[in-house]
Amino acid sequence: MDTIRIYCNNLKRYEEFPHGVSLQQVAQHFRDELGFRxxxxxxxxxxxxxxFRLYEPSDIIFASYEDESGMRTYVRTLSFILSKAVADVLPGSKLFIEHSLSKGYYCQIKNAHVVTPVEIERVKVRMQEIIAADIPFCPRCERTEEVATMFRERGYEDKADLLETTGMPYSRYFELEGYPDYYYGSLAPSTGYIDLFGLEPYLEGALLRVPRRDKPDELAPLIPQPMMRKVFADHDRLLDLLQVTHVGSLNKAIDRNEVASMIQVSEAMQEKQIAAIADDIAERYKQGVRVVLISGPSSSGKTTFCKRLQTQLLTNYIRPYGLSLDDYFLNREDSPRDESGDYDYESLYALDLSLFNRDLNEMIAGNEVKLPTYDFTTGKRVYKGNSIHLREGDILVIEGIHGLNPELIPNVPESSTYKVYVSALTAIGLDAHNRIPSTDNRLIRRMVRDYRYRNHTGLQTLRRWPSVRRGEEKWVFPYQENAHVMFNSAMLYELAVMRAYAEPILQSVPRNEPEYAEAHRLLRFLSSFRMIPARLLPNNSLMREFLGGSTFQY
Incomplete structure (x- = not known):
């Protein structure tokens, strides 16, 4: 029998396998040594x-749900099981897997009546039955027009629209006991791969819960996020109003030349929200607020939000002074390091906290303060003659990922601060069962910005991203609900604009690098969007922070 040589990167060794062996068979062979399924x-x-079957020598890296890729597969597989269970228990209902919320996935089951807790429990029991039966997922590949017709006849207009507008002659989908569904990434081979899940009534719908990444035998803790839920709900209302709740409907709106009005409404909505925040700050200014703190994860648009907020504060007769926490980075050689030995720029302690608080106290006292500027090229803090002198009627606007961390300014009274959390909370989905992670949105933003303005390749950005994400989980997300208000910087059309900029960067990632897998995934994802030319965006759009052409100076 012909054999092929396989290198298992997890175990750092070669082994011979029969020609045409499946990855599942290889995984079973190594399972005891891998220590995970x-x-x-x-x-x-x-x-x-x-x-997938192997017909040539290959390097293999197996992923568990402790890996980002493995968890995506776990969630897709679990979503399919949920979809099948809803169809079995509540025929005629429609499932919408909407957002990552409260350490789970917020879902709505829409029917002629409000779905009850008893019905949600019946769905959960059916999911358990499907998992216990260990049913295989059967891949199918047919002409796109036939697949779209099949989904449309079942009431899945969102899936039909998506497949019809991707431009592919053939489309791949899956069946589970004859029930079809579409997912744009890999699934587990069978339902029995799901070890742990939860489904419970939550808000107006249900929360699908998944294992903790660090403790896979426990469910991730349910952490209430009422502010984030409200932001998503507001954005959902806008999508419903514009009738672009999913990418297929967005693509069809682009084909109908409805983009200009869509951009105008989206930009006007953001400006209205920023103006409302400025009005709230103006009211609180009367009660003693003198410092505005703006936080958010990487590439959430904090800088442009900060600049647009300052404009709106001026219309309230308050003179703002902007300050970036990045300018208070320690010199590079003094920065803390992470567990890999790399500089940890996401750590709060990458900032010179003593200098920052000393300067801040001087500013609040009304004294003139010379401001540092951090040179990202040299990794040094320098002084270029910039200074700040707060007077009566002025307010300080501070922007940075640690803005909501209580350790940042321990000696400033809470009553004198106003806190804003900014993030790109993507509300539009590929379809009703394939949500778009906000992290993907921000990664694409960061990649474009880093390439255009920081001389970083796509490979460098992808390689750095896991460290950035770990830093956000530790230093940013735990404090987001401390904000007075949360601002969503995501635009419903933005990935259709970003596609033209991101694709060449992703295509430049070398095939022989591990990060190529992520580049390939993002390229496939972006191919679902029709393109929108950036020239249609106004020059004060938040998107200009990443694309260029802004009226603001960065």
Whole structure:
């Protein structure tokens, strides 16, 4: 029998396997040594499902749900099981898997009546039955027009629209006991791969809960996020009003040349929200607020939000002074390091906290303060003659990822601060069962910005991103609900604009690098969007922070 040589990167060794062996068979062979049950694998730096067969020598990296890729496969598989259970228990209902919320996934089941807790429990029991039966997912590939017709006949207009507008002659979908669904990434081979989940009534719908990444035998803790839920709900209302709740409907609106009005409404909505925040600050200014703190994860648009907020504060007869926490970075050689030995710029302690608080106290006291500027090229803090002198009627606007951390300004009274959390909370989905992670949105923003303005390649950005994400989980997300207000910087059309900028950067990632798998995934994801030319965006758009052409100076 012909054999092929496989290198298992997890175990750092070669082994011979029969020609045509499946990844599932290889995983079973190595299972005891791996110490986990893989959910997918990278084969020569491309992510494959475990049904994939090997016909040539290959390097393999198996992924568990402790890995980002493995968790995506776990969630997709669980989503399919939920979709099938809803169809079985509540025929005629429509499931919407909407947002990452409260350490789970917020879902709505829409029917002629409000779905009750008893019905949600029945769906959960049916999911448990499906998992216990260990039913295989059967891949299908047919002409796109036939697949779209099949989904449309079942009432899934969102899936039909998406497939019809991707431009592919053939489309791949899956069946579970004859029930079809579409997912744009890999699934586990069968339902029995789901070890742990939760489904419970939550707000107006249900919360689908998944294992903790660091403790896979426990569910991630349910952390209430009422402010984030309200932001998502407001954005959902706008999408419903514009009738672009999913990417397929967005693509069809682009085809109908309805983009200009869509951009105008979206930009006007953001400006209205920023103006409302400025009005609130103006009212609180009367009660003693003198410092506005703006926080948010990487590439959330904090800088442009800060500038637009300052404009709105001026219309309230308050003179703002902007300050970036980045300018208080320690010199590079003095920065803390992470567990890999790399500089940890996401750490609060990458800032010179003593200098920052000393300067802040002087500013609040009304004294003139010379301001540092951090040179990202040299990794040094320098002084270029900039200074600040707050007077009566002035307010300080501070922007940075640690803005909501109580340790940042321990000696400033809470009553004198106003806190804003900014993030790109993507509300539009690929379809009703394929949500778009906000992290993907921000990663694409960061990649474009870093390439255009920081001389970083796509490979460098992708390589750095896991460290950025770990820093956000530790230093940013725990404090987001401390804000007085949350601002959503995501635009419903933005990925259609970003596609033209991001694709060449992603295509430049070398095929022989592990990060190629992520680049390939993002390219496939972006291919779902029709393109919108950036020239249609106004020059004060938040998107200009990443694309260029802004009236603001950065």
């Amino acid at each position: 893989p959910l997918n694998a990278q084969v020569n730096h491309l992510t494959r499902d475990l049904n």
